[in-house]
Amino acid sequence: MIRDKHLHDVKTMIRSATREDKHDLASLMHFETYVHRHLDYRPPLECIGEEPFVVLVQRNEIVAALACPPDPPQIAWIRLFAVSNKISPEKAWNELWPSAQEGLGQYSGLVWAAAIPIHNWFERLVKQDGFEKTHEIVLLRWENHDLPEKPERSSPATIRPMTLDDMVGVQVVDQASFVPVWQNSRDYLEVAFRQASVATVAEFEGRVVGYQISTSTPMGGHLARLAVLPEFQGRGVGKNLLYDLLIQFHRRGARAVTVNTQHDNLASMALYEHSGFLPTGETYPIYQLALD
Numbered sequence: 001m002i003r004d005k006h007l008h009d010v011k012t013m014i015r016s017a018t019r020e021d022k023h024d025l026a027s028l029m030h031f032e033t034y035v036h037r038h039l040d041y042r043p044p045l046e047c048i049g050e051e052p053f054v055v056l057v058q059r060n061e062i063v064a065a066l067a068c069p070p071d072p073p074q075i076a077w078i079r080l081f082a083v084s085n086k087i088s089p090e091k092a093w094n095e096l097w098p099s100a101q102e103g104l105g106q107y108s109g110l111v112w113a114a115a116i117p118i119h120n121w122f123e124r125l126v127k128q129d130g131f132e133k134t135h136e137i138v139l140l141r142w143e144n145h146d147l148p149e150k151p152e153r154s155s156p157a158t159i160r161p162m163t164l165d166d167m168v169g170v171q172v173v174d175q176a177s178f179v180p181v182w183q184n185s186r187d188y189l190e191v192a193f194r195q196a197s198v199a200t201v202a203e204f205e206g207r208v209v210g211y212q213i214s215t216s217t218p219m220g221g222h223l224a225r226l227a228v229l230p231e232f233q234g235r236g237v238g239k240n241l242l243y244d245l246l247i248q249f250h251r252r253g254a255r256a257v258t259v260n261t262q263h264d265n266l267a268s269m270a271l272y273e274h275s276g277f278l279p280t281g282e283t284y285p286i287y288q289l290a291l292d
């Protein structure tokens with residue numbers, strides 16, 4: 001994808017990012033003011049080579065980049081939008097987003113583009129192009145001194161460490177537990193597992209019926225994902241996964257564990273609050289755009 005334009009007598013080119021751009025993109029991400037990064041396990045630069053990942057070039061210099069390759073197949077999360085101080089975020093967005101949409105047209109079965117705009121300036125940009133707020137993510141925090149009591153109700157499943165061989169079963173649980181916008185692909189789950197500090201599965205009669213994946217943070221840990229097969233929900237599986245996780249972080253001396261969940265996911269909110277998690281007051285909006 002290569003396109004030449006002239007903006008205010010400055011030759012501008014839009015093209016796909018390449019491996020040779022990695023250093024320049026890293027500088028753009030780490031040293032510029034206007035940078036949106038998806039809340040994700042996967043570093044945005046690992047998406048180079050996947051489409052769409054487009055850059056805006058002026059005078060042979062990358063001044064903006066936008067990446068939103070679909071993963072899972074139905075959803076194109078905006079994983080990176082970064083802009084240098086040589087161009088306004090509005091102008092960069094208005095150039096790159098149409099090109100990214102064109103790139104998304106090659107995928108069949110793609111339903112939504114989506115973003116988690118942490119910054120107000122990026123929220124304004126997606127809203128102007130028809131993205132609508134559909135959910136809100138709530139951040140909760142558990143303090144180490146408030147260790148929950150062991151669940152009274154025993155679970156039918158056994159908790160054990162996750163292995164790479166569990167990925168097929170983990171993906172089955174993930175697909176069954178979440179609507180498409182929140183599902184994870186097999187590749188993404190493997191990336192999450194490899195980066196995990198604590199990853200466990202709940203197993204019943206040789207079958208994975210639940211799992212959790214957590215990472216380390218400066219304060220202790222972050223529960224990134226917890227899911228239980230629908231037919232096993234309400235049977236203590238989630239509580240036991242969560243209790244085991246908190247015990248492990250407690251033994252490591254973690255000061256706190258955080259978790260994000262949708263504000264309207266009442267079952268998850270009840271589970272976490274029952275285990276001592278409290279809202280921090282931080283929230284993040286979810287915006288979605290239906291794709292033709």
